[in-house]
Every structure is written in structure tokens, then in C-alpha cells.
Amino acid sequence: MYTIGGQLSSIIKMPVGLRTSLAIILFVSMGAGCASTHKTIKEAAPQEFIFPKDFLWGAATSSHQVEGNNTNNDWWEWEQTRLPEARSGLACDQWDRFENDFKLAQSLGHTAHRFSIEWSRIEPQEGQWDSSAVDHYAQVIRSLRSKGIEPIVTLHHFTLPLWLARQGGWYSQKAPELFARYVEKVTKVLGGDVHYWMTLNEPVVYTYKGYMVGDWPPGIKSPKEAIQVFKNLLLGHVLAYERIKEAYIKKGWEEPRVGIAQSVLIFRACSDTSLRDRIAARFRHWMFNHLFVQALIRGRAYCIGLFNVHLPKAKTLDFIGLNYYTRDFVLHHGYGFPGILGQACTATVEQNRHTGKDNFLSWEIYPKGLHTFLIDFSRYKLPLLVSENGLATNDDAERVSFIVEHLKAVGQGMEEGAFVIGYLYWSLLDNYEWAEGFVPRFGLIEVDHATQERKVRESARMFGEIIRSGKLRIEQRGRESAALRGNYFEN
Ligand code: FCB
Numbered sequence: 001m002y003t004i005g006g007q008l009s010s011i012i013k014m015p016v017g018l019r020t021s022l023a024i025i026l027f028v029s030m031g032a033g034c035a036s037t038h039k040t041i042k043e044a045a046p047q048e049f050i051f052p053k054d055f056l057w058g059a060a061t062s063s064h065q066v067e068g069n070n071t072n073n074d075w076w077e078w079e080q081t082r083l084p085e086a087r088s089g090l091a092c093d094q095w096d097r098f099e100n101d102f103k104l105a106q107s108l109g110h111t112a113h114r115f116s117i118e119w120s121r122i123e124p125q126e127g128q129w130d131s132s133a134v135d136h137y138a139q140v141i142r143s144l145r146s147k148g149i150e151p152i153v154t155l156h157h158f159t160l161p162l163w164l165a166r167q168g169g170w171y172s173q174k175a176p177e178l179f180a181r182y183v184e185k186v187t188k189v190l191g192g193d194v195h196y197w198m199t200l201n202e203p204v205v206y207t208y209k210g211y212m213v214g215d216w217p218p219g220i221k222s223p224k225e226a227i228q229v230f231k232n233l234l235l236g237h238v239l240a241y242e243r244i245k246e247a248y249i250k251k252g253w254e255e256p257r258v259g260i261a262q263s264v265l266i267f268r269a270c271s272d273t274s275l276r277d278r279i280a281a282r283f284r285h286w287m288f289n290h291l292f293v294q295a296l297i298r299g300r301a302y303c304i305g306l307f308n309v310h311l312p313k314a315k316t317l318d319f320i321g322l323n324y325y326t327r328d329f330v331l332h333h334g335y336g337f338p339g340i341l342g343q344a345c346t347a348t349v350e351q352n353r354h355t356g357k358d359n360f361l362s363w364e365i366y367p368k369g370l371h372t373f374l375i376d377f378s379r380y381k382l383p384l385l386v387s388e389n390g391l392a393t394n395d396d397a398e399r400v401s402f403i404v405e406h407l408k409a410v411g412q413g414m415e416e417g418a419f420v421i422g423y424l425y426w427s428l429l430d431n432y433e434w435a436e437g438f439v440p441r442f443g444l445i446e447v448d449h450a451t452q453e454r455k456v457r458e459s460a461r462m463f464g465e466i467i468r469s470g471k472l473r474i475e476q477r478g479r480e481s482a483a484l485r486g487n488y489f490e491n
């Protein structure tokens with residue numbers, strides 16, 4: 001299984017004597033998901049929700065998953081030895097086919113497109129810059145703009161140049177500054193045409209998969225190293241944020257919005273009657289969903305016995321990207337670290353606590369969770385962007401209802417006061433899905449990876465119709481249901 005929850009069984013035990021203190025700080029320092037018992041839900045009544053005119057509608061991709069032949073990064077190297085059945089190869093050949101792909105996106109009504117820049121192409125060797133790669137991305141951005149599509153640019157989406165990976169990647173103390181230097185190079189050239197930057201994609205997932213459970217590069221299983229990587233990613237973001245802002249001020253460009261893409265998963269206790277399961281779910285919720293964002297807003301992060309991080313600057317987020325897919329169930333697994341994060345409780349899932357259908361990757365389809373997070377993250381008083389939400393399926397009709405149900409959740413959240421600036425479906429194309437290879441089909445557009453032929457799916461057309469009409473029928477519960485804010489464990 002591929003979800004974070006699915007990986008939990010492989011966590012190694014490393015208790016550090018945190019038991020009671022951790023349990024106490026859960027309720028004191030997390031500040032996340034504190035349950036309110038007050039509920040007032042009005043009778044549901046359907047109404048038409050009208051999305052704002054400037055709402056960002058579109059899809060998301062990432063360089064390694066669509067460009068093809070990204071031979072100079074750590075993922076490519078990993079695939080050659082570890083994933084004989086799941087190599088990215090030519091991926092969707094988007095390096096050469098972006099123009100055609102963006103024409104399709106335009107024809108489907110998209111007004112925004114999220115893609116990532118491949119660091120290993122920009123800086124193929126340490127300190128050596130490939131201006132033709134920067135020019136390529138300048139063309140990508142121009143192509144989008146010429147079609148009325150707003151580019152939303154991610155600067156790090158899981159892959160690292162090989163030269164940096166060889167020096168320890170994000171574990172190296174040099175990584176934050178090296179990242180900031182790359183970001184500065186890129187923004188100085190591309191900045192004039194970009195209003196939305198996302199420095200990091202899912203930093204917590206990246207840390208967890210690469211340094212805790214070790215099933216993504218660099219394949220390390222060390223909670224101690226994971227904490228260091230986590231700190232370096234925080235610092236890397238802050239430095240990059242500052243460089244971007246400085247570059248824009250120097251050039252006199254209109255101030256851009258800088259954010260990250262935060263993965264959010266609903267974590268529900270395996271058994272609601274088990275306090276221990278509820279503590280594990282709550283800790284996991286705090287660490288995986290909120291900690292990184294909170295740290296950037298407050299300029300510090302603290303967890304007794306684990307870390308005490310002070311960043312050079314607070315408030316380095318102008319918006320928050322939320323990547324939402326599913327819900328996981330969590331079972332108590334000790335009070336040390338990482339045991340406190342719990343583990344997946346497949347037994348409970350087998351007892352049918354999943355209310356939704358599962359997707360191709362066994363992720364539960366759970367639209368309500370998106371509404372929960374839009375309300376939950378409203379606490380930060382920043383614009384929210386649904387930067388990823390999508391379904392891997394071979395049944396396109398499922399994708400249609402997936403999109404409609406999740407957009408209803410968005411409309412409902414906005415109706416209740418969440419400030420949402422856009423919705424980006426994952427993904428525009430059937431992409432290379434990391435360790436799962438090309439088997440899961442997420443695309444609005446079908447890709448035959450042997451011929452690179454594209455076929456627009458019905459779900460893409462239906463999504464296009466919603467975009468064009470700009471409205472959707474939703475259940476109205478009224479503003480009172482905002483009282484549900486934080487009632488996260490009822491999910
Ligand atoms: C997200 C990743 C993205 C893609 C989707 C399915 O966690 O950001 O690259 O793999 O999951």
C-alpha cells in the first residue's frame with residue numbers, strides 16, 4: 001500500500017522515554033484539531049454555489065512524473081536499481097509535448113496549471129547552470145500565459161540533483177542554502193511572469209518516505225536523520241521565500257504569493273473507544289498535517305525531547321496549498337518516537353470502517369475530509385489552494401463523481417467562510433506515479449505510454465463544464481456548521 005498509513009507497519013521502534021510528557025504535550029502544544037462538542041447542523045437544503053470569477057481552475061503535475069528522461073536526479077537512479085517494473089523512462093514526454101498538452105488544458109477550460117521545475121536540469125552539476133533549461137521553463141510559462149492559464153510553479157517536487165543526493169541531500173547542512181541559491185537563479189529569470197510559487201511539495205511525506213520508512217530515495221530508516229531533514233526543509237523554505245521576495249523587489253515586479261503544498265490526510269482512531277488510538281491519531285494529525293505549516297507561520301517548532309527549531313523569520317507563507325486524497329485509520333503503537341505516530345489498522349478497515357469506496361491504490365474515497373481541512377486550515381487566516389486532489393481509477397465514471405463530490409466539499413467550505421482560491425485536479429495526464437509506475441491512472445487525459453497518444457476523458461469534459469458554468473449545486477448547512485471547526489475526530 002502506498003499511503004502514509006500503509007507504511008506505518010514498517011516504522012522501527014526507537015523509544016526515547018517520552019511517554020507521559022508526550023501525551024501531555026499532545027493536548028497542550030499541538031493546538032490542532034481540538035474537538036469542540038458544540039454542534040448545530042441545520043437541515044440540508046440544496047442550493048447553487050457560485051465560484052468566484054477569478055477562481056483558479058486546473059490540474060497539477062510534477063517534472064519527474066511527466067517530463068521524461070530526467071536521468072540526472074536521485075529518483076532516476078533509484079528506479080534503475082530498486083524499481084525494475086516501475087521506471088519513469090520517457091514518462092509523458094512532456095518536455096517536448098507541453099505545447100500540445102496545454103492546448104488540451106485550455107480547450108478544457110483550465111485557467112491555472114501547476115507544474116514543477118526540475119532542479120537537476122537547471123543545475124546539472126554543483127554551481128553549473130544550464131541556461132537552455134531555464135529557457136525551456138520560460139517557454140513553458142509563456143505557453144501557459146498565452147492560453148490564459150496561470151502558471152503555479154513548484155520548485156521542489158521530491159527529486160534532487162544527483163550531485164546533491166551524493167552529499168546527503170536534505171540531510172546535509174548545506175542543503176537549505178543550496179536550495180535557496182537555485183531558487184534565486186530561477187526566480188531572477190522567470191519571476192516576471194510568475195505570481196504563484198510553491199517552494200516545496202509535501203515536505204513531511206518526503207521526509208517520512210525517504211528517511212523514516214525508507215521506501216523512497218535515499219532509502220534511510222532513521223528518525224534522527226528524519227528530524228534533521230525536517231529542520232533543513234523548514235529552513236530551506238524560509239531562505240527561498242526571502243530570496244524570491246528580494247528578487248521581485250529588486251526588479252520592481254508585482255509581489256508574488258509564495259506557499260508550499262502540504263499533504264493532508266484525515267487520521268481517524270482505529271477504535272473510537274480507545275484513548276490510546278485517539279492519542280496516536282491526534283499526534284499523527286499534528287505532525288503530518290499541521291506541524292510544518294505552523295512552524296513556518298510561528299517561526300518556531302517545538303516538541304519535547306525531539307526538536308526545538310527557531311527559524312530566522314516567521315510568517316513565510318502567503319497561501320497554503322493542500323494536497324488532499326484520503327483518510328487513514330490509526331492504531332496505538334507506543335508512546336516513544338516514532339511509535340507515538342501509531343500504525344495503520346488494516347484489521348479495522350477490514351471490519352468495514354471505510355465508508356467510501358477505495359481507489360485503485362486502496363485509498364478510501366472520502367470527500368468530506370476535504371471540507372474538514374478547508375475549515376480546519378482556515379485557522380491560519382491565509383488563502384487556501386487545493387493544490388492536488390485526484391483519483392486513480394480505470395473507471396472514468398468514478399472520476400466524474402469523485403470530482404463533483406470534492407468540488408461540493410470545496411463549495412461548502414467556501415460557503416462557510418473558507419477562503420479558497422482554486423482547485424487543481426491531480427493530474428492532467430496519466431503520469432508516472434513514483435514506486436507504483438504507470439499502473440495507477442490519475443489523468444483527466446489518458447496517455448498511451450507506448451505511443452504517447454493523448455485521449456481526453458469524459459471526466460475532463462465534465463470538469464470543463466463545471467469550470468465554464470462556475471457553479472455547482474451543494475448541500476447548504478449554513479454558517480452555523482462552522483461550529484464544527486476542529487471537530488476533526490468526528491470524521
Ligand atoms: C501526491 C504527490 C504527487 C502524486 C500524488 C498522487 O502525494 O505530491 O506527486 O504522486 O500524490
